[in-house]
Amino acid sequence: MTPHNHAKEGDYAEAVLLPGDPLRAKWIAETFFENPKLVNSVRNCLGYTGTWKGKPVSVQASGMGQPSLSIYVHELINVYGAKTLIRVGTCGGLNAKVKVRDVILAQAASTDGSIVKGRFGAFNFAPIADFGLLRSAADKADAKGLKFHAGNMLSSDIFYHADGFAGYDKLPDHGVIGVEMEAAALYTLAARFGAKALTICTMTDCLITHEEISADARQTSLKDMVELALDVAVEA
Numbered sequence: 001m002t003p004h005n006h007a008k009e010g011d012y013a014e015a016v017l018l019p020g021d022p023l024r025a026k027w028i029a030e031t032f033f034e035n036p037k038l039v040n041s042v043r044n045c046l047g048y049t050g051t052w053k054g055k056p057v058s059v060q061a062s063g064m065g066q067p068s069l070s071i072y073v074h075e076l077i078n079v080y081g082a083k084t085l086i087r088v089g090t091c092g093g094l095n096a097k098v099k100v101r102d103v104i105l106a107q108a109a110s111t112d113g114s115i116v117k118g119r120f121g122a123f124n125f126a127p128i129a130d131f132g133l134l135r136s137a138a139d140k141a142d143a144k145g146l147k148f149h150a151g152n153m154l155s156s157d158i159f160y161h162a163d164g165f166a167g168y169d170k171l172p173d174h175g176v177i178g179v180e181m182e183a184a185a186l187y188t189l190a191a192r193f194g195a196k197a198l199t200i201c202t203m204t205d206c207l208i209t210h211e212e213i214s215a216d217a218r219q220t221s222l223k224d225m226v227e228l229a230l231d232v233a234v235e236a
């Protein structure tokens with residue numbers, strides 16, 4: 001038990017999917033898990049454990065942004081023994097070649113956030129995905145015929161920038177392909193505590209072309225992405 005989680009030790013599997021949205025955690029558990037069991041509902045930040053293809057797996061909502069995700073991930077690793085953490089979410093696009101519905105595997109995560117920057121003083125730490133999870137996700141996405149891009153993601157602390165897109169200009173120029181709000185903190189905590197992490201996102205809105213996903217396509221794409229993440233998680 002922690003202030004944010006009333007699950008008992010042993011209630012989570014070693015592999016945990018991390019959507020931001022609590023209702024997406026519920027949907028993942030109820031749609032994909034065999035025998036889903038609710039293990040946490042503190043603050044309605046829902047967590048479930050069940051099995052996928054017979055293997056134990058959990059899902060825990062992370063909330064939005066690096067501070068919220070950091071609380072759940074710190075406790076999942078250090079209190080509940082999580083070893084493989086896969087964020088599943090949506091992201092904005094920062095490269096016209098990435099189309100809505102495409103999957104982005106965040107090979108690395110750049111950030112403007114203080115959680116990562118604050119740890120390293122004069123150094124710029126490079127938060128990276130676990131290579132084995134990344135390779136597995138790429139292989140499985142290929143086998144499923146899912147269009148994906150592996151590359152540098154921006155984990156921003158700011159959704160509504162005062163100066164609009166202008167603030168992001170340098171990042172696409174340096175090959176950053178997507179923007180979300182959590183991956184950099186996830187990778188940094190996993191590195192610090194010896195866990196494996198990956199972020200898999202469906203691109204839903206392109207900041208360059210202003211293309212947006214339709215409601216129908218959003219649901220199908222999320223389903224494909226979650227199945228990919230579950231296959232990677234239970235084999236890790």
Ligand code: HPA
Nearest residue numbers: 090091092159179180181
């Ligand atoms: N910014 C940050 N996070 C996001 C976005 C975005 O444009 N789209 C989906 N998640």
